[in-house]
Amino acid sequence: xxxxxxxxxxxxxxxxxxxxxxxxxxxxxxxxxxxxxxxxxxxxxxxxxxxxxxxxxxxxxxxxxxxxxxxxxxxxxxxxxxxxxxxxxxxxxxxxxxxxxxxxxxxxxxxxxxxxxxxxxxxxxxxxxxxxxxxxxxxxxxxxxxxxxxxxxxxxxxxxxxxxxxxxxxxxxxxxxxxxxxxxxxxxxxxxxxxxxxxxxxxxxxxxxxxxxxxxxxxxxxxxxxxxxxxxxxxxxxxxxxxxxxxxxxxxxxxxxxxxxxxxxxxxxxxxxxxxxxxxxxxxxxxxxxxxxxxxxxxxxxxxxxxxxxxxxxxxxxxxxxxxxxxxxxxxxxxxxxxxxxxxxxx
Numbered sequence: 001x002x003x004x005x006x007x008x009x010x011x012x013x014x015x016x017x018x019x020x021x022x023x024x025x026x027x028x029x030x031x032x033x034x035x036x037x038x039x040x041x042x043x044x045x046x047x048x049x050x051x052x053x054x055x056x057x058x059x060x061x062x063x064x065x066x067x068x069x070x071x072x073x074x075x076x077x078x079x080x081x082x083x084x085x086x087x088x089x090x091x092x093x094x095x096x097x098x099x100x101x102x103x104x105x106x107x108x109x110x111x112x113x114x115x116x117x118x119x120x121x122x123x124x125x126x127x128x129x130x131x132x133x134x135x136x137x138x139x140x141x142x143x144x145x146x147x148x149x150x151x152x153x154x155x156x157x158x159x160x161x162x163x164x165x166x167x168x169x170x171x172x173x174x175x176x177x178x179x180x181x182x183x184x185x186x187x188x189x190x191x192x193x194x195x196x197x198x199x200x201x202x203x204x205x206x207x208x209x210x211x212x213x214x215x216x217x218x219x220x221x222x223x224x225x226x227x228x229x230x231x232x233x234x235x236x237x238x239x240x241x242x243x244x245x246x247x248x249x250x251x252x253x254x255x256x257x258x259x260x261x262x263x264x265x266x267x268x269x270x271x272x273x274x275x276x277x278x279x280x281x282x283x284x285x286x287x288x289x290x291x292x293x294x295x296x297x298x299x300x301x302x303x304x305x306x307x308x309x310x311x312x313x314x315x316x317x318x319x320x321x322x323x324x325x326x327x328x329x330x331x332x333x334x335x336x337x338x339x340x341x342x343x344x345x346x347x
Contacts (some may be wrong), residue, residue: 004060021211028096028124029088031070040088048075075101079111086112093123102130105137113141124151129157133165147176165187171198179208190218198227202235210239217246225256231267244276257287
C-alpha cells in the first residue's frame with residue numbers, strides 16, 4: 001500500500017484520516033503519447049508549451065515523479081485580455097493522461113475556463129493544474145471529471161492570488177475507482193477572494209479522498225469552501241478541509257462547510273474540518289454534516305403525485321442546489337445538471 005494525500009495536520013493513526021491508501025497497481029506505468037483533446041475558443045488565450053514540470057505535486061512523491069518524468073500533455077494558457085467566451089478544453093481519456101496545465105490571468109483581466117475530463121472506458125489520470133492570478137484578476141474555472149468505474153483519477157490543483165484578485169472554482173466529480181483530489185490555494189495578496197464549490201458522487205466500491213487547503217496570508221481576504229456530495233452502495237469518502245490564517249492576515253474571513261448525503265447504510269463517510277490560526281482579528285468558521293433522505297419529505301413529495309424515484313431525485317437535487325446555484329453559465333449549468341440527473345438514476 002502507498003500512503004498519499006497527506007493531511008496538513010496529523011491526528012491519531014486510529015482515526016485513519018491522515019493519508020489515503022492506494023495499491024501500487026492503481027498507478028499506471030504505461031504512459032504513451034496523448035493527443036485526444038479539443039480546444040474551443042482558443043483565440044481568447046495565448047498557448048505555449050511547458051518544457052519541464054518543476055512544481056511539486058502535493059498528492060505525494062510517486063505522482064510528483066510521474067508528473068516530471070512521464071508527462072504527456074504540458075501546456076500554459078495566458079489570459080491577457082477579458083473575454084466573455086470561456087476557454088473550453090475537452091479531454092477524452094482512452095488511455096493514460098499525465099497532464100500539467102498552467103493558467104495565468106494578467107492584471108485587471110476577467111477570464112473563464114472549462115476543463116472536461118471524460119471517459120467511458122477504463123483510463124488513468126494524474127493531473128496537475130496551476131493557477132496564477134495577478135492584481136485585480138478574476139478567473140471563473142470549472143473542472144469536470146466523469147469516468148468509468150474502473151478509472152483512477154488523481155488531481156492536484158494549486159493556485160496563487162495577488163491583491164484584489166478573485167478565483168471562483170467549481171469542481172464536479174462523478175466518481176470512479178479512486179478519486180483523489182488535493183487543492184491548495186495560496187491567498188497572498190490583500191483583499192483577495194476565493195470561492196471553492198465542490199460536488200462529488202460515489203457509488204459501488206468507489207473511494208474518494210478530498211483534501212482542500214486555504215493558506216490565507218493577505219489582509220481583508222474573503223475565502224469560502226463549500227462541499228457537497230452523495231454516497232451510495234459501499235462507497236467511501238474522506239474529506240479534509242483546512243483553513244490556515246497566517247501572520248499578516250488580519251481582518252480576513254475564512255468559511256468552510258461540507259454536507260454528505262448517504263443513500264445506503266453501507267457507505268463510510270469521514271469529514272475533518274480544520275481551522276488553524278497564527279493571527280488575531282480574523283473570522284474563521286467551519287461546519288460538517290451527514291444525513292439521509294428525510295422520509296417525511298419523501299412521503300410528502302410522493303403524496304403530491306411523484307413516484308419514488310422522481311421524489312428522491314427532487315430531494316437530492318435540492319440538497320445539491322447549494323453548489324449548482326453558483327454556476328453562472330446557463331449552458332454549462334444545464335450540462336452539469338444533466339450529468340447529475342444521470343448519476344441519480346444510476347444510484
